[in-house]
Amino acid sequence: xxxxxxxxxxxxxxxxxxxxxxxxxxxxxxxxxxxxxxxxxxxxxxxxxxxxxxxxxxxxxxxxxxxxxxxxxxxxxxxxxxxxxxxxxxxxxxxxxxxxxxxxxxxxxxxxxxxxxxxxxxxxxxxxxxxxxxxxxxxxxxxxxxxxxxxxxxxxxxxxxxxxxxxxxxxxxxxxxxxxxxxxxxxxxxxxxxxxxxxxxxxxxxxxxxxxxxxxxxxxxxxxxxxxxxxxxxxxxxxxxxxxxxxxxxxxxxxxxxxxxxxxxxxxxxxxxxxxxxxxxxxxxxxxxxxxxxxxxxxxxxxxxxxxxxxxxxxxxxxxxxxxxxxxxxxxxxxxxxxxxxxxxxxxxxxxxxxxxxxxxxxxxxxxxxxxxxxxxxxxxxxxxxxxxxxxxxxx
Amino acid sequence: xxxxxxxxxxxxxxxxxxxxxxxxxxxxxxxxxxxxxxxxxxxxxxxxxxxxxxxxxxxxxxxxxxxxxxxxxxxxxxxxxxxxxxxxxxxxxxxxxxxxxxxxxxxxxxxxxxxxxxxxxxxxxxxxxxxxxxxxxxxxxxxxxxxxxxxxxxxxxxxxxxxxxxxxxxxxxxxxxxxxxxxxxxxxxxxxxxxxxxxxxxxxxxxxxxxxxxxxxxxxxxxxxxxxxxxxxxxxxxxxxxxxxxxxxxxxxxxxxxxxxxxxxxxxxxxxxxxxxxxxxxxxxxxxxxxxxxxxxxxxxxxxxxxxxxxxxxxxxxxxxxxxxxxxxxxxxxxxxxxxxxxxxx
Numbered sequence: 001x002x003x004x005x006x007x008x009x010x011x012x013x014x015x016x017x018x019x020x021x022x023x024x025x026x027x028x029x030x031x032x033x034x035x036x037x038x039x040x041x042x043x044x045x046x047x048x049x050x051x052x053x054x055x056x057x058x059x060x061x062x063x064x065x066x067x068x069x070x071x072x073x074x075x076x077x078x079x080x081x082x083x084x085x086x087x088x089x090x091x092x093x094x095x096x097x098x099x100x101x102x103x104x105x106x107x108x109x110x111x112x113x114x115x116x117x118x119x120x121x122x123x124x125x126x127x128x129x130x131x132x133x134x135x136x137x138x139x140x141x142x143x144x145x146x147x148x149x150x151x152x153x154x155x156x157x158x159x160x161x162x163x164x165x166x167x168x169x170x171x172x173x174x175x176x177x178x179x180x181x182x183x184x185x186x187x188x189x190x191x192x193x194x195x196x197x198x199x200x201x202x203x204x205x206x207x208x209x210x211x212x213x214x215x216x217x218x219x220x221x222x223x224x225x226x227x228x229x230x231x232x233x234x235x236x237x238x239x240x241x242x243x244x245x246x247x248x249x250x251x252x253x254x255x256x257x258x259x260x261x262x263x264x265x266x267x268x269x270x271x272x273x274x275x276x277x278x279x280x281x282x283x284x285x286x287x288x289x290x291x292x293x294x295x296x297x298x299x300x301x302x303x304x305x306x307x308x309x310x311x312x313x314x315x316x317x318x319x320x321x322x323x324x325x326x327x328x329x330x331x332x333x334x335x336x337x338x339x340x341x342x343x344x345x346x347x348x349x350x351x352x353x354x355x356x357x358x359x360x361x362x363x364x365x366x367x368x369x370x371x372x373x374x375x376x377x378x379x380x381x382x383x384x385x386x387x388x389x390x391x392x393x394x395x396x
Numbered sequence: 397x398x399x400x401x402x403x404x405x406x407x408x409x410x411x412x413x414x415x416x417x418x419x420x421x422x423x424x425x426x427x428x429x430x431x432x433x434x435x436x437x438x439x440x441x442x443x444x445x446x447x448x449x450x451x452x453x454x455x456x457x458x459x460x461x462x463x464x465x466x467x468x469x470x471x472x473x474x475x476x477x478x479x480x481x482x483x484x485x486x487x488x489x490x491x492x493x494x495x496x497x498x499x500x501x502x503x504x505x506x507x508x509x510x511x512x513x514x515x516x517x518x519x520x521x522x523x524x525x526x527x528x529x530x531x532x533x534x535x536x537x538x539x540x541x542x543x544x545x546x547x548x549x550x551x552x553x554x555x556x557x558x559x560x561x562x563x564x565x566x567x568x569x570x571x572x573x574x575x576x577x578x579x580x581x582x583x584x585x586x587x588x589x590x591x592x593x594x595x596x597x598x599x600x601x602x603x604x605x606x607x608x609x610x611x612x613x614x615x616x617x618x619x620x621x622x623x624x625x626x627x628x629x630x631x632x633x634x635x636x637x638x639x640x641x642x643x644x645x646x647x648x649x650x651x652x653x654x655x656x657x658x659x660x661x662x663x664x665x666x667x668x669x670x671x672x673x674x675x676x677x678x679x680x681x682x683x684x685x686x687x688x689x690x691x692x693x694x695x696x697x698x699x700x701x702x703x704x705x706x707x708x709x710x711x712x713x714x715x716x717x718x719x720x721x722x723x724x725x726x727x728x729x730x731x732x733x734x735x736x737x738x739x740x741x742x
Contacts, residue, residue, distance in 0.1 A: 053517035054516075054517040054635065055495060067564070068562075068575070070575075071576055079563035148590070171590065343576050354554045354555045356492070359516075360518075362495070
């Protein structure tokens with residue numbers, strides 16, 4: 001029996017520096033040490049400089065009282081909170097607008113991308129106009145446009161535009177009723193959770209059943225009915241334990257209800273509309289990358305056009321779409337830092353802006369801010385890569 | 397708008413750049429005076445546009461009381477008040493720009509506070525303008541006191557003492573408010589003008605200046621309350637005592653000149669025939685006060701001849717001869733009902 005030889009026969013043991021493996025290891029170790037020394041020197045030098053100039057260093061400032069309020073705080077925040085808290089609030093605001101933006105941009109982008117390929121002349125031209133208009137104007141200008149041109153044309157709080165006397169639009173943004181839960185409300189979210197779990201189970205069951213018997217249940221409609229119906233029934237049965245806190249105009253502003261800042265609205269719209277233009281092109285390129293023969297084959301099997309799109313075209317298009325979508329999501333998150341131009345209190349505005357100015361600790365704060373964006377981007381990128389591995393071609 | 401766009405990007409770049417510059421600059425600093433002399437220019441950080449303090453005029457030349465302080469330093473050091481490179485800075489950028497050496501001095505309506513003076517590696521050299529924070533509201537709201545502002549939206553510039561005083565004041569008076577913070581004073585005024593806020597708050601001198609930029613200046617009123625002390629003055633980096641002295645005494649020379657009755661018009665005559673020993677010492681006819689801070693002995697003469705004394709500068713930029721017409725008030729000389737006071741040249 002022949003066995004492939006596992007190692008190249010050695011030509012005797014020479015001196016260590018002749019061994020390529022050891023040489024490579026040593027070279028890498030030397031490089032690593034030099035790099036560490038350079039970084040260490042930089043840090044040491046910086047600390048010396050800062051001390052020589054009498055600039056405070058270290059992260060103690062995070063414990064200090066901030067002393068300024070933030071117009072939108074998702075957690076409890078007052079001017080008595082610490083700078084560390086400011087960091088957290090700014091981070092949450094960045095994440096909020098990024099998440100809202102990613103969802104909206106994806107929805108708009110897919111709709112416009114598919115519309116561009118529509119056989120309907122008007123629809124496809126409108127979609128083309130959308131893409132060419134919004135991706136060719138700098139984002140900052142679009143943000144300023146939505147903020148100063150659109151929102152400024154809204155009336156003052158006392159002449160708010162109202163919808164059902166519950167939603168009000170004015171130059172201060174949007175005010176809407178806020179939910180106030182009462183005793184017994186917790187049954188409703190539990191019902192919703194059960195409905196979601198049952199629906200997921202149903203989808204899995206349906207998939208197996210289809211694989212075995214070729215028959216399908218209208219699982220989409222059943223799931224929708226479950227998710228909407230079950231919590232509604234439970235809600236009514238438990239005596240409708242939810243009170244809507246309707247905003248009222250008192251003095252200068254509305255009291256009560258939930259207020260959505262115009263800064264958030266403007267930034268959200270601008271980020272979504274801008275990024276959606278790029279996503280639309282990515283979706284179009286993805287769909288066009290699927291060979292036409294695939295559609296013809298589906299037609300030959302008399303699959304409906306909806307099923308063809310969902311089961312044949314989109315899954316193959318996703319292989320092209322997902323890696324580029326990752327980049328667009330990362331761009332959107334980083335672009336959200338333009339918030340500072342219109343006073344939306346994101347991380348850059350409240351932490352790398354106001355906090356930096358109040359404490360003067362530029363290096364620590366800029367480093368923390370950069371690290372945050374790096375971590376957010378790496379996490380998003382990691383999740384998208386997992387998803388990409390799932391939709392990529394499985395080589396069997 | 398394109399300009400605005402570019403400006404915001406360049407600001408972000410500046411901020412990151414200065415942070416990086418802080419990281420790698422050498423510990424040993426060359427004396428600022430030598431640097432300025434060899435460069436032939438004073439680099440002066442001013443505001444991003446505030447009428448009366450530092451604002452480019454129709455010809456693009458910077459004007460204002462803060463600008464005149466820069467000119468005074470340039471006249472004292474380089475005998476030419478025009479040898480200045482102005483760097484317009486937002487409130488948020490100003491300290492980083494000074495710390496990292498982008499500018500030699502900051503003369504940018506900046507409030508002297510303990511934390512800025514002590515923990516940021518900066519030194520305030522004196523007070524150019526004694527100010528206090530006030531509120532501006534639209535007349536049609538029918539409000540006459542800041543105590544009636546409960547529940548209001550307030551436009552404020554980010555990263556200022558104003559932002560902090562505002563929080564303290566509303567809390568002390570048990571009132572609620574919503575702060576809307578903008579980067580640039582022009583945006584803050586635009587936010588107020590568009591109705592985004594009920595109230596605009598800033599140092600009262602700035603309110604007077606911003607009011608002139610509104611579409612209809614008569615539709616607003618500045619409330620009587622002054623809720624803080626805001627001594628505005630020039631700032632230099634800590635650790636260069638000579639430069640600190642030069643900037644400090646350039647301002648003092650202007651104040652002393654007003655007290656001694658020396659103006660840009662009569663300074664030549666005063667120098668040739670000093671009426672008293674104080675004038676002789678200030679104008680370099682007696683003693684070597686210029687040499688003591690590394691300058692020529694006619695340093696104060698140069699300032700007064702080419703820039704003017706404090707009173708002249710005040711009248712021209714924020715006072716009676718300017719559109720702002722702010723009373724001297726606290727900024728009058730100590731022997732004239734104010735608190736503006738400079739140590740003697742002796």
